[in-house]
Amino acid sequence: MxxxxxxxxxxxxxxxxxxxxxxxxxxxxxxxxxxxxxxxxxxxxxxxxxxxxxxxxxxxxxxxxxxxxxxxxxxxxxxxxxxxxxxxxxxxxxxxxxxxxxxxxxxxxxxxxxxxxxxxxxxxxxxxxxxxxxIEFLPIVQYLESKEDVYAIIAPAYIGQFGENVTVGKLRKALKAIGFKDMIEVALFADILTLKEAVEFHKHVNKQKDFMITSCCCPMWVAMIKKLYSELVVHVAPSVSPMVACGRTIKKLHKNSKVVFIGPCVAKKAEAKENDLNDAVDFVLTFKELQEIFDILGINPENFCEDEGEHASRAGRIYAYTGGVSKAVYDTVNKLFPDRSIKVKAVQGNGVKECKDMLQKILDEKLEANFLEGMGCVGGCVGGPKSILSKDEGRKNVQEYGNQTDMITPIDNPCVYAVLKEIGINDIYELVDEDKAQIFERRF
Incomplete structure (x- = not known):
């Protein structure tokens, strides 16, 4: 069928x-x-x-x-x-x-x-x-109809997916109309993890042959390393994904709340269930599923008035396409540590084949890079199987959205410091402290 x-x-x-x-x-x-x-x-x-x-x-x-x-x-x-x-x-x-x-x-x-x-x-x-x-919507309904607070968290790839005039504020209003307590942009937590990855890079990459593999972009990429290239796990940054960071933070600040992630990816449904991560997100919906729900319930996000504004810098917003994580970390390392002799030299795997080729080159000692980013879908998250738009249109929208803010890196974003302070982190270097930053940590 x-x-x-x-x-x-x-x-x-x-x-x-x-x-x-x-x-x-x-x-x-x-x-x-x-x-x-x-x-x-x-x-x-x-x-x-x-x-x-x-x-x-x-x-x-x-x-x-x-x-x-x-x-x-x-x-x-x-x-x-x-x-x-x-x-x-x-x-x-x-x-x-x-x-x-x-x-x-x-x-x-x-x-x-x-x-x-x-x-x-x-x-x-x-x-x-x-x-x-x-499709996890009907189980989610059990919570939307209860007195529990259910938060929607939206992937950075969302921009333009639900209509060219749908802003983050309008989408937040539309999700509240379904019954969600609030909507949070996961891009804000991509900002926080960019800071963490930048400090991790500064800590671990200090010689010409040192390198770091980012863990905060794609669950397929992480699974590929764990299952097929396990000897490289020691080089993987100990960071959770922005989705997990966002879910954990919400639950720390709002006890007994539920969290639903919305994005373009089936693999996120699996990531939310992993044994060491399943404390963060309760259920996952895809963009296509949410659009079906909007259509059936007669909700058009374009018709809503604005809610609160955006909270992420350009760095967090561009996580949605291949190369975005690398660019975010590159800019942040350069701004935090301008006198470093070893700069970020990034390389990306765009799709499964390129990811495998890149990891094999590391094993063969043929890769001249010190920061590795892998995206399981060609184009990155905007090319996810449950995106509504084509990967090219999705990338264009995300790039434009990234360029709409004057906050270039998370260093420039006051919301980052406000969130970190709320959870007891008062200095960016505490992001690599296993005790202080446990909420953002993952040990492979």
């Missing part, structure tokens, strides 16, 4: 939720489902693993969860490996960076194995809709 069938189910369920008829719609869809595979689409659209013979009461209990459970990427039905090429590889197998798809010729099927990290590359590669990712 094609992917639009899956999205159509999601639309029907959200519309029914909005009209107060979710129970009736669920029972109708289940009754009309042709087989067990068709039912799996219904459950995934509700953010759930398939439960055979489930009543609506079972569904309500299953949706009342604190975190997303189970695998994010769901295989529905057997495709018959019709896309297999002359070398014996299927589209999903070629798309997977981690060797997580096995082709079983004797059974005429492909299977996902335990190497899968839920990055979602296979979903975009499958044109038959046999691979889908769970």
């Amino acid at each position: 094609p992917n639009d069938y899956y999205i159509d189910i999601f639309r029907k369920l959200v519309k029914a939720y909005n009209e107060g008829t979710l129970k009736e719609k669920y029972e109708e869809l289940i009754e009309k489902a042709e087989d067990e595979n068709a039912k799996k689409y219904i459950f995934a659209a509700m953010g759930l693993d398939y439960i055979k013979n489930a009543s609506f009461e079972d569904i309500k209990k299953a949706m009342d969860m604190k975190k997303m459970k189970g695998k994010i990427v769901v295989k529905v039905g057997d495709c018959g490996i019709r896309c297999i090429d002359k070398d014996g590889f299927t589209s999903c197998q070629k798309a997977c960076p981690f060797g997580a798809v096995d082709v079983l010729l004797e059974k005429n099927i492909s299977e996902i194995n335990d190497k899968c990290i839920d990055c979602g590359n296979c979903i975009a590669a499958c044109d038959r809709g046999n691979l889908i990712d769970k």
Whole structure:
């Protein structure tokens, strides 16, 4: 079944939720489902693993969860490996960076194995809709309808995704209309992590052969290093992603709150569930999913008035495209440490293939760089599989947004210092103190 069938189910369920008829719609869809595979689409659209013979009461209990459970990427039905090429590889197998798809010729099927990290590359590669990712909106509804405060945090790639005239203030108002307490730009925490990465660079790169691998841009990049190039882990900066930093900070400042990340990436759904990071973000929505929700609920962000203004410097805003993290760290290191003899010499991997080539060059001692940035999607986050715009249009919008502020680096951003002070960090050098900056730390 094609992917639009899956999205159509999601639309029907959200519309029914909005009209107060979710129970009736669920029972109708289940009754009309042709087989067990068709039912799996219904459950995934509700953010759930398939439960055979489930009543609506079972569904309500299953949706009342604190975190997303189970695998994010769901295989529905057997495709018959019709896309297999002359070398014996299927589209999903070629798309997977981690060797997580096995082709079983004797059974005429492909299977996902335990190497899968839920990055979602296979979903975009499958044109038959046999691979889908769970949509977490209906579990989120349980919190939006409760008295708990639920914060939306939005990825830097958002600019222009919901309309060319949709500012951060208008989008914040639109999300509040859905029921969120507030919306925070993750770019502000990209600013904070840029400061941290700059100080880490100054601390660790002091000889010509020293180098540092950034950990705060892409979950696929980090997973690739951990799983396929583990000998390089010692060179990875001990920073969490801006998403995790933002979620943890909100929960530190607002006890018992919930956090929902919104971005262009399926892999972020998996990152939010990682054992050492799952204290930060409760659920994840993609840009495409949020646009569907806006459409179904009759919400047009362009029609809202402005809310509060922007809080990020250019450095944090440009994290959304390949090279943005490198540029942010380069500018910040130069401003913090103008007399350094060893300057930032950055190189980027733009997409999985380039990332692998770059990491292999390090092992072969053929790479002349001291700061490495990798983006699993070509173009960076703006090229994510759940972006609404093309990667070129997304990059253009983000660049323009970055140029609209006079704050070039996080050093120039008073909001950065205000947030750090609130969580007990009074000096930027405390960002490399394991005790003081634990909220922003990750040990691989």
